[in-house]
Amino acid sequence: MPGTGLLIFVAAALCEIGGCFAFWAWLKLDRSPFWAAGGTILLILFAWLLTRIDSAAAGRAFAAYGGIYICTALVWMWAVEGARPDRWDIIGALLCIVGSAVILLGPRTA
Numbered sequence: 001m002p003g004t005g006l007l008i009f010v011a012a013a014l015c016e017i018g019g020c021f022a023f024w025a026w027l028k029l030d031r032s033p034f035w036a037a038g039g040t041i042l043l044i045l046f047a048w049l050l051t052r053i054d055s056a057a058a059g060r061a062f063a064a065y066g067g068i069y070i071c072t073a074l075v076w077m078w079a080v081e082g083a084r085p086d087r088w089d090i091i092g093a094l095l096c097i098v099g100s101a102v103i104l105l106g107p108r109t110a
Contacts, residue, residue: 005104008052009065013072015046021080060103067093067100
């Protein structure tokens with residue numbers, strides 16, 4: 001995956017996770033409804049960022065993004081929530097990255 005694509009995927013993942021977390025904070029942590037407004041903006045930015053990925057098929061870009069999202073979510077869990085990923089989290093994340101690479105970089109016949 002080219003470097004620019006990886007940066008876009010990571011930025012999209014941070015926007016998606018941040019947007020969803022904002023709703024979590026509003027609905028489960030009794031934060032202000034303004035958190036939901038910020039979350040909505042982040043989720044719109046997330047969707048826009050995914051359209052910047054160079055892929056002939058949206059579904060392929062979205063599928064490849066899934067592996068990056070999982071890894072980013074584990075980093076978020078550790079950095080923001082203070083829960084360190086265990087070895088099973090790491091093994092699962094590595095499997096997802098391999099899957100993402102196969103989907104995005106595999107040779108196409110048509």
